[in-house]
Amino acid sequence: MQRYFVEKEDVQENRMTIYGDDARHMTKVMRMKAGDSIQCIVDGRTATCEITDFTNESVRVHVVEWIEETNELPIRVTIASGLPKGDKLEYIVQKGTELGAAAFLPFSAARSIVKWDEKKGKKKVERLEKIAKEAAEQSYRNLIPHITNPISFKQLLEKSSNYDMCIVAYEEDAKNGESKALKRVFEQLNPGQKLLVVFGPEGGLAEEEISQLEASKFVRCSLGSRILRTETAPLYVLSAVSYNFELSR
Template sequence: MQRYFVDDMNDTHATITGEDVHHITRVMRMSIGDNIICCYNGKVARCSITEITNDSVFAYVVEWVENINELPIKVCIASGLPKGDKLEYVIQKGTELGTAEFVPFIAARSIVKWDEKKGHKKTERWSKIAKEAAEQSHRAVIPNVQTPLSFQNLLSYSESYDYKLIAYEEDAKRGERSNLARVLSELIEGQSLLVVIGPEGGLSEKEVAKLEEHGFISCSFGPRILRTETAPLYVLSAVSYHFELAR
């Protein structure tokens, strides 16, 4: 059953607008009486289409569905701006794996320079990728995608998180093995985890030191050195295994 995220929904009715109207009417060729899944503020309902206009689709709530598809902890992936479309890949696959939020940031070794004038369209594209991936993977919420932050603003932003990790390749080279497992064992359901991952050139020693001053724990993701687009998927998979499969 096709899934849609809606902006307007109450206990009995849902209203779908925007591009999803075209998808329902022109791509899926649905009609009155067809069933869809509507998601609103983390709640999920099976709905039946009651009316279709040029710019809206109206549906009646048939039944509310229990949502068991979200990770039991809130995970934020903070990625140093990488080259090309790597961040799009991280957002798509990270959404499938349960990320709650993506926070790109401008790292010292980021090759890409953020253009504020063109940035709005890029952020809109990232949000669209997250929405489509959330629909495909049957999420109940769409991850929030932030406009890239400065490193200093990232430090301030991190203050609201319960646990904070740095993926640091020098730790992998030194053979560090325990910090990620320890943090996962200390986390409890409902808490939050922020993971900082550097761009292609990694994080500088100054950045790591500054992060540690703000309560971050440096760790490795195993003995191998991972690419900037691979590391987020590693830690999300570890979180999913620990909280969803190993219990």
């Protein structure tokens, strides 16, 4: 069943109105008609709805029943990525959303080749938000991950105080055989808490950045004995969180 996120202000009692790209997708792509069923997500709650009628710019539905479901990770994971090249951040957001990330926090690292100005950054974030929304619908998420505008490394350190635990994936620890730090972090986390995970860009994080992260109470972790690409490492951590807090319990 197709799922669509609906803004709270577009809900009136047991009726909802869907606008914009979603309405066009329903009419032009899915060829839906009155009487068809869809699922709508409002503020994290899911409802099975039936289409009642169409206008030129919208689709109206009424709620058949509200569904009690929770498809979110027990731990709220924010992925902080040093700005990578090309479309790698789009890949991280798409697949990271499917795997349950709560938010994405791009930052400018010392070895980031890509630089976003304010105008370019706004368009990029709008594109990333669209990717996250579509991935959240496809993967039956209850929430769309939040995506921030790119911040500086200094701002990243300042924001870290808002999280229960903070870790940084460090390839040198993987080369040296470290294998227990991530497990120890998981053992200290409880459902509902927030975890910030920092990943460097293609060239990794500079030693000075690692030192500053450690001084800000970040825990250095390896992600196994293999060295992962900047777009692969976040997916490893999200999968590990899912296994540890969902599948193994």
